Structure formats: C-alpha cells, structure tokens
C-alpha cells in the first residue's frame with residue numbers, strides 16, 4: 078500500500094478522536110507502522126522519538142517482547158473469560174491481589190474495566206451506590222476541577238473540566254460541579270506564595286461545598302498532577318489542605334492515577350508523591366504499558382462493604398463489562414509489574430527525571446518559554462507571546478500547533494495542550510535518548526519562534 082493510498086483510506090473510513098475533522102480531511106494522518114524502544118516509525122520509514130509515550134501510556138516503550146509473550150501465552154491458554162455471576166479467571170485474580178498489595182493506602186477490592194474513562198465512570202457509580210446503601214440518597218454530587226481530564230464517557234466527560242469536552246455534547250450531567258484549578262502560573266496572585274495559593278483554593282473549595290450543601294456532595298476527584306489540562310503540578314500543601322476540607326464534610330476522595338500511576342511521578346503512584354489518602358483509586362494506561370486496554374477502580378473496604386449490603390438488598394451488583402478482567406490484558410499487566418520491579422524502573426525515573434526537567438529549565442531564557450513545570454518523567458513547557466506579561470496566544474493553541482509540527486519535522490512527537498507542550502516519554506528512556514529528545518525539542522522551539530516572528 079503506498080503512502081497516498083493508506084492516508085486517503087484513513088480519511089475515507091475513520092472518524093478520529095480529538096481531531097479537527099475538516100483539517101484532517103485536507104491534511105490526512107501521520108500513519109505510524111512500527112515502534113521500537115522510545116522510537117516509532119511512519120509508513121515512509123521516518124523515525125520519531127515518542128515524547129508522550131503514545132497517549133501517556135507506553136511506559137515500557139514499544140516492542141517489549143516480554144509483554145507480547147505474556148499476552149500470547151495467556152491467549153493460548155485462555156483467551157477470554159468473563160467475571161459475571163461469580164465467574165472469574167485466575168489471571169485477573171492474580172492481578173487484583175498484586176494491585177491491592179501495591180497501592181500505598183488500604184484498598185479492599187479491584188474492579189476492572191477497559192479504559193480510564195470507564196474506570197472513572199465506575200467510580201462515580203460506586204459513589205452513588207455507596208450513598209444509596211448508606212441511606213443518603215441526596216449525597217450524589219461529584220466535585221471535579223476546572224481543566225481536569227477524566228475521560229469522555231458521559232460521566233467521565235462531565236468530570237473533565239474542559240469546555241471542549243462538553244460543548245454540543247450536552248454535558249456535563251447535572252450531578253457534576255467543578256472547583257478551582259491549582260495552576261499557580263496563571264491563577265496565583267502576583268507575589269502570592271505557593272502555600273498561600275493552596276490555602277486560598279482550599280478555602281474556596283470549603284465555601285463551594287457549603288454553598289452546594291455538604292449533604293449533597295459525595296466525592297471529589299483529582300489527578301495528582303493534572304495531565305491534559307496542561308501538566309499542572311499542585312502547589313505545595315494543596316492536597317493536605319484540600320483533604321482536610323473533604324474530611325470535614327464527609328466527602329470521598331477519588332485519586333485518578335490514570336497518568337500518574339506506575340512510576341510517572343517518581344513514586345509508584347501520584348498518591349504517594351503528593352500525600353493523598355483516597356477512598357477510590359482509578360488507573361489505566363501504564364498498567365499494561367498501553368499494549369492492551371485495561372483499567373482498574375480500587376475501592377476502600379468501607380465502600381465495598383456498603384456495596385455488599387446493597388447488592389444483597391437488590392439481588393445483584395448490576396455493573397460490569399463483557400471484558401471486565403480480560404485475561405490477556407491482565408497477563409500483560411502482571412508482566413509490566415514484573416518488569417518494573419526487575420529493572421528498578423522507579424530508581425531509573427529517580428535518576429533520569431531530573432535530567433529532563435533540568436534540560437527543559439535550561440531553556441527558561443528562551444523568549445517563547447513562560448513556564449517549565451513537572452515531576453518525575455512528566456513535564457510541561459508553556460509557550461507565551463510575552464514573557465513578563467504572561468499573555469496568551471490569539472487564538473489559544475496557535476504556538477502549540479506550530480510547535481507540534483516543527484517537533485515532528487525534527488523527529489519528535491509531543492502533544493500541545495493549547496500552548497503548553499507536554500512531555501511524558503516512555504519510562505525506559507535512557508540518558509542519551511533524553512539528551513536527544515532535548516536537542517530535538519530545542520530545535521523545534523527555535524523554529525517555532527522563527528515561524529511566529531514571520
């Protein structure tokens with residue numbers, strides 16, 4: 078199949094997620110046909126360093142044979158089995174046990190789904206079921222945050238705090254509210270200390286819950302580091318103060334670990350890095366390194382016990398997917414966890430993470446760079462038209478789009494979240510590959526500045 082044919086067939090047959098569909102018809106796709114390590118290759122054989130690990134997920138890079146073999150072995154032995162009506166498969170059982178042993182806070186049970194969206198959708202339903210079981214039918218609102226990203230199914234898209242995910246999809250659903258966004262670069266007042274900004278956000282959350290009526294607020298959901306909203310690292314003391322407010326009002330905390338989970342922030346979970354004590358944790362992406370779709374919603378024993386009582390009352394816990402606990406996906410996840418431990422990937426992130434962040438911070442004097450932020454192997458570089466004034470591009474995303482194109486021309490795939498360039502390379506990236514990433518990033522930055530100047 079020649080290049081033109083495959084590109085035109087894509088335009089003819091696929092509806093693309095998060096894509097400007099009209100522009101896509103005109104420009105066509107970048108078709109990736111293979112991957113190895115931190116690199117992927119297009120149909121013309123051009124090489125790209127995958128600076129976002131696909132969609133923040135291929136933690137072990139591309140072409141990891143051990144994951145391929147784990148899936149193959151499992152598919153030969155038992156390619157599929159479901160978990161309805163008390164059935165189970167041994168691979169899902171082993172993974173659930175492993176996850177319960179791995180998380181840093183006491184969790185009781187694991188509910189498997191296929192995507193991050195479904196994991197969060199399940200979390201919402203579990204909060205509702207829990208409060209119904211406790212005889213609190215009004216305690217149903219879920220508080221998320223502006224700029225949050227929690228997925229695209231009806232509930233998860235509602236939690237997402239980005240207008241573009243709601244507009245003309247008739248969302249959000251009425252049970253969802255959005256709280257302030259912890260984004261110091263844009264929302265802290267001039268001269269305000271990080272800790273004071275955090276106090277202000279917690280006070281504002283407290284006031285919001287009181288306005289809503291605490292008896293109507295079930296849960297607060299948060300990504301430890303907000304990913305798609307712009308790689309927003311919370312200000313110091315933020316989660317400590319927010320959690321005090323949640324405890325005061327008997328509001329559950331859901332930690333969305335879909336990006337942060339499995340080493341991204343330098344610890345196994347963002348929950349550890351930022352001192353969270355969640356009642357529910359959701360995870361996906363790096364759980365299988367993206368090789369097969371799998372997500373998990375972990376719940377505390379208190380929530381689980383209430384679900385037991387309610388399912389006894391109703392006759393069945395009527396939630397679940399055909400592919401809940403898919404054995405092939407679970408086999409891959411178990412192998413991912415083995416590789417993590419055997420190769421000491423957490424230690425590796427601890428060693429190479431600073432190289433990425435220091436390298437990006439060294440670009441801090443560049444006229445386009447307004448802010449560099451990140452933790453572990455997760456970083457955001459915010460491009461601005463005027464550094465001192467911290468202005469924004471008009472239209473928003475103008476510089477980000479240009480940057481992505483210049484990066485691709487230099488053999489680097491990244492993602493622009495409006496004008497913040499996100500970096501989330503495979504965790505297995507070597508020091509030499511990180512230096513190469515930084516070189517390509519720097520060239521793309523200069524070329525973007527030049528193009529904007531023109």
Ligand SMILES: Cc1ncc(COP(=O)(O)O)c(C=O)c1O
Pocket residue numbers: 132191192193194195197226227228229300304305333334335336361362
């Ligand atoms: C923090 C977070 N939660 C949830 C999701 C949704 O996951 P999925 O795309 O697998 O539905 C994402 C996806 O990027 C995410 O970043």
